[in-house]
Amino acid sequence: MSFPLRLTRKIALFAAAAFAFSANVAVSETTIPFTLDWKFEGPSAPYFAAIDNGHFAAAGLDVEISPGKGSLDAIPKVATGSFPIGFADINSVIKFLDQNPGAPVTSVMMIYDKPPFAVIGRKSRGISGPGDLEGSVLGAPPPDGAWAQFPSFALANGIDINKITVEPVGFPTREPMLAEGRVDSVTGFSFSSYLNLVRLGVPEEDISTILMADHGLQLYGNAIIVNTDFAAKNQDIVQGFLSAVAAGWQDAISDPAAAIASLVKRNPAADAALEERRLMLAVNANVLTDYVKTNGMGSVDPTRLDAAIKQLAETYEYNGQPDASLYFTDKYLPAGGFPLK
Secondary structure (H helix, E strand, O other), rough: OOOOOHHHHHHHHHHHHHHHHHHHHHHOOOEEEEEEOOOOOOOHHHHHHHHOHHHHHHHOOOEEEEEOOOOHHHHHHHOOOOOOEEEEEEEHHHHHHHHHHOOEEEEEEEEEEOOEEEEEHHHHHOOOOHHOOOOOOOOEEEOOOHHHHHHHHHHHHHOOEEEEEEEEEEHHHHHHHOOOOOOOOOEEHHHHHHHHHHOOOOOHHHEEEEEHHHHOOOOOOOEEEEEEEHHHHHHHHHHHHHHHHHHHHHHHHOOOHHHHHHHHHHOOOOOOHHHHHHHHHHHHHOOOOOOHHHOOEOOOOOOHHHHHHHHHHHHOOOOOOOOOOEEEEEOOOOOOEEEOO
């Protein structure tokens, strides 16, 4: 049967409109807000690379990334459902769940296998190692993930916190106060505070980075976290999201300059060279560890996680019985994790 040309055109236009409508519906149904724990800096570039390189789109996802103000800001956002997926410190997740039993949030993909929690000091202020902290002034933002783990680090190194003057500082003033000599050291993520000081003109040879993981801290770092109610109803979405994240990290490792270009598109004020260096500091020290090279990205060692939970108990009194299964699940990961190289 043949149709008049005008009718054929109308049918074609109708079909195109219907397809566009269905496509818009599909996009709206798969839009995923994703909250980071911090600003758009080098280590967040892989997530933007996953957008620009089509990895999220290949999983049928339209991901909208928002900056954060620390893990203590990101976790409640996910637990309340404001964001179905986020990025936060697993140790803060453990404490949050202990203080909010039954809250619908858990970790599903470890990113910082070696946590970047650090004390960053200035050698000219007498800070070179853990033993120099007593008698000094330490700047610590109250919501900071590194500050949250400082008691465990102090205990592991025999440091008497009462002999340290702790100065509460804001995130924006943390490194400037250290650069100005108003504090002797600060807590922070190694790759963030170090390069922030460099940007402020502090000579690199004057900066000491005391990585807590190199001084007795057995904890894990930041992970992808999910709202468990959302994840239970959208397993395919969570699995696709994690696959895209892994692909974004692989892209960033293979071509860091291109990943940073994706970041700079969202943060034009960023110094591309500095942020590329920050990204690679995170890759080499925190992401691409020996464990990840052998076991793939995303999983955790149950024995180590149990040890981390016990180490937290040395300085944190649990309200209930800690349960590792509440804090991390590998059900959304492929067997063997995601290979990175």
